Amino acid sequence: MRPVRPFPRLRPARVSLRWKIAALAAATALLVVAAVGVLVHLWTAREIRSRAEARAFNTVYSAMATYRSTGTLIDGAELDPAELPAALRRPADGVRHVAHDGHVDGNVGPSVWAAQRTGGPDSPVLAVRVNMSSELHELRRLDVSMALASLVALAAAAPLAVYGAGLLARRLRRVSETAGRISAGDLDARTGPTEGGDEVADIAATVDLMADSLSRRLRTERQFTADVAHELRTPVGGLLAAADLLPRGETEDLLRARVRDLRGLVEDLLEISRLDAGAERPVRDRVPLGAVVSEAVARTGLDTEVTVTAAADAGPRGPEAARAGETVETDPRRLERIVGNLVVNAHRHGDAPVRVTVEGRTVVVRDHGPGFPRDLLLDGPRRFHTGGTGRGSGHGLGLTIALGQARLLGAELRFENAQDGGAVATLRLPA
Numbered sequence: 001m002r003p004v005r006p007f008p009r010l011r012p013a014r015v016s017l018r019w020k021i022a023a024l025a026a027a028t029a030l031l032v033v034a035a036v037g038v039l040v041h042l043w044t045a046r047e048i049r050s051r052a053e054a055r056a057f058n059t060v061y062s063a064m065a066t067y068r069s070t071g072t073l074i075d076g077a078e079l080d081p082a083e084l085p086a087a088l089r090r091p092a093d094g095v096r097h098v099a100h101d102g103h104v105d106g107n108v109g110p111s112v113w114a115a116q117r118t119g120g121p122d123s124p125v126l127a128v129r130v131n132m133s134s135e136l137h138e139l140r141r142l143d144v145s146m147a148l149a150s151l152v153a154l155a156a157a158a159p160l161a162v163y164g165a166g167l168l169a170r171r172l173r174r175v176s177e178t179a180g181r182i183s184a185g186d187l188d189a190r191t192g193p194t195e196g197g198d199e200v201a202d203i204a205a206t207v208d209l210m211a212d213s214l215s216r217r218l219r220t221e222r223q224f225t226a227d228v229a230h231e232l233r234t235p236v237g238g239l240l241a242a243a244d245l246l247p248r249g250e251t252e253d254l255l256r257a258r259v260r261d262l263r264g265l266v267e268d269l270l271e272i273s274r275l276d277a278g279a280e281r282p283v284r285d286r287v288p289l290g291a292v293v294s295e296a297v298a299r300t301g302l303d304t305e306v307t308v309t310a311a312a313d314a315g316p317r318g319p320e321a322a323r324a325g326e327t328v329e330t331d332p333r334r335l336e337r338i339v340g341n342l343v344v345n346a347h348r349h350g351d352a353p354v355r356v357t358v359e360g361r362t363v364v365v366r367d368h369g370p371g372f373p374r375d376l377l378l379d380g381p382r383r384f385h386t387g388g389t390g391r392g393s394g395h396g397l398g399l400t401i402a403l404g405q406a407r408l409l410g411a412e413l414r415f416e417n418a419q420d421g422g423a424v425a426t427l428r429l430p431a
Contacts, residue, residue, distance in 0.1 A: 017165065017168070017169040017172060018162060018165040018166045018168075018169040019162075019165075020165075021161065021164075021165035021168065021169070022158065022161045022162040022165050025157070025158075025161035025165070026154065026157075026158055026161065029153070029154055029157055030150075030154065033146075033150040033153070033154070036146075037143070037146050037147070037150065040142070040146065041139070041142075041143055044139055044142060045136075045139060048132060048135040048136065048139060049100070049112070049132070051135075052111075052112040052130045052132050052135070053098050053112050053114075055112075055130050056098055056112045056113065056114035056128050056129075056130040057096060057098055057114050059074075059076060059077070059114065059128040059130070060077075060096050060114040060115065060116050060126065060127070060128045061096065062074065063076075063077035063126055063128060064096075064116050064118070064126055067118060067126055068118070073126075076128055076129070077126055077127070077128050078126070078127055078128075078129075079118075079124040079125065079126055079127075080124045080125050080127075081127050081129070083101070083129070084113060084115060084125065084127050085099045085100075085101050085113055087099045088113055088115035088125065088127065089125065095116065095117075096114060096115070096116040097114070097115055097116070098112060098113065098114045099112075099113050099115075100112055100113075101113055101129075109131060109132060109133030109136060110131075110132050110133070110136060111129050111130060111131050111132060112129075112130045112132060113127055113128070113129055113130075114127065114128050114130075115127040115128075168200065171194055171200045171204075172200060172203075174191055174194070174204070175191050175194075175200065175203055175204045175207055178190065178191040178204075178207055178208075178211075179207050182207070182210075182211050182214070187211060187214055187215040187218060188215070189211065190208050190211060191204040191205075191207055191208055192204075192208070222273055228269070232262075232266045237263070239259045239262070243255050243256045243259050244256075265397070268397040268398075268401060269397070271401055272397060272400060272401060272404065280408055282330070282331035282334060282408055282409055283331050283333070284329050284330060284331055285329070285330070285331070285332060286327055286328070286329050287327065287328065287330065287332045287335075288326070288327055288328075289326050289327070289328045289335075289358055289361065289363070289429070290308035290326070290358045292332050292335055292336060292339075293306065293308070293335075293339050293356060293358050293363055294306050294308070295336065296335070296336035296337075296339040296340045296343070297339065297340075297343055297356055299336065299340060300340050300343050300344055300347075302343060302344070302347045302354070303352070303354075304343055304346075304347075304354045304355070304356055305353060305354070305355045305356065306355075306356045306357075306358070307355065307356070307357045307358065308358040308359075309357065309358065309359040309360075326360055326361060328361055328429050330409055330411075330429055331408075331409060334405045334408065334409055335409070335429075337401065337402070337405055338402045338405050338406055338409075338411075338413070338427060339356070339363060339365070339427070341398040341399065341401055341402040342365040342398075342399075342402055342425045342427070343356065343365060344398060345398045345399055345402075345425075346365055346366070346367035346369075346423065346425075347367070349367075349369060349423070350367025350368065350369025350370070350371075350422065350423055351367060351368045351369040351422075352367070352368065353367075353368060354366070354367045354368075361428060361429040361430075361431065362426065362427065362428050362429075363426075363427040363429075364424060364425070364426050364427075365424070365425045365427075366418065366422055366423065366424045366425075367422050367423050368421060368422040369421075369422060369423060370421075370423075371417035371418070371421065371422055371423045372415050372416070372417055372423045376399075376415060377415060377416065377417070380403065380415070381399035381400045381402075381403055381415070382400065399415075399425075402425075406427060409429070409430075410430045411427055411428060411429045411430060412426075412427070412428040412430075413425065413426070413427050413428075414426045414428075
């Protein structure tokens with residue numbers, strides 16, 4: 001059982017699973033689109049270059065045949081052009097060669113040259129230039145078209161990815177909420193059947209099976225505790241009656257004290273079993289908080305200082321009203337039980353002075369002992385567990401009952417240690 005905290009724990013900002021999955025899908029789509037775009041670009045550019053080389057090669061072949069037969073040049077053919085790449089200026093006799101020229105000259109863009117010497121070593125070189133500007137322009141248009149198509153596809157796929165991830169996140173959130181309710185003590189919480197036969201459905205079914213198992217075990221434990229406590233009431237009552245028949249003396253006083261402790265333990269066990277079973281119901285009434293707390297402290301018979309302070313917004317009040325405290329709607333019997341247990345715990349496990357302060361709807365019980373143990377601050381009070389040896393002896397049911405009664409009243413009970421030493425228990429009643 002964990003104490004109720006006044007404020008939720010601050011957690012670092014986190015990104016929802018929906019957006020993580022959507023971002024992963026978008027990143028994957030972008031990578032696929034980029035890879036396809038690069039491959040298409042490279043393949044198309046290679047195809048354009050291959051076609052230009054073949055065209056230039058075939059044109060040189062035709063031009064050379066015409067030149068040798070007629071001595072004239074066809075359109076596009078030149079002899080020893082000035083722009084001819086250096087690699088083609090000295091081609092071997094009778095062999096056609098192809099070279100690329102990436103320079104842009106006026107309206108002529110990247111080109112493919114094909115050249116062949118017309119005769120001997122000193123004969124001119126016949127060359128043909130094939131301009132690739134139009135094809136490369138089409139390639140750029142293809143790149144732009146693919147980029148736009150990719151953006152459109154991504155814009156259409158992103159909402160679908162978000163929607164699909166949202167369905168998965170919603171199912172996981174449902175399982176998480178159920179597990180949280182079970183962790184908070186609601187053992188009747190179940191996820192129920194979920195859509196699909198995937199891993200999420202397996203997790204939901206496992207959580208429900210875990211809740212069923214925990215519920216059965218806790219019901220068995222609670223029933224056992226209630227049965228044991230109920231069966232012990234009769235022999236303990238007989239022991240107490242028998243102790244009254246003993247002659248007065250030190251032995252009788254010691255026996256009577258031990259029987260009273262045993263009866264108190266049995267009554268505490270019965271009270272816890274009723275709280276666990278949800279059989280308790282508060283009987284609310286409007287009572288002065290300060291007066292009820294003072295009466296509860298007086299019933300303990302322990303030396304405890306009680307201070308009642310009016311709330312800041314209570315306005316001018318008389319001395320009697322100030323001592324009575326603010327009027328609250330609560331169950332006075334259960335409120336006395338909470339305050340009494342806190343005061344007894346402070347005297348049993350702490351050191352004097354023990355002070356009780358009532359301000360508005362808040363009751364603070366503080367001692368000056370070693371403080372609450374670390375595991376109690378983290379996990380809340382546990383039955384039959386009092387922490388370290390520095391906290392003294394006891395069965396650990398007092399704070400457990402106080403926390404259970406506070407929850408029944410809708411109040412908040414918080415345990416902490418003061419900076420200058422000592423345990424501080426703060427009870428805040430609801431408005």
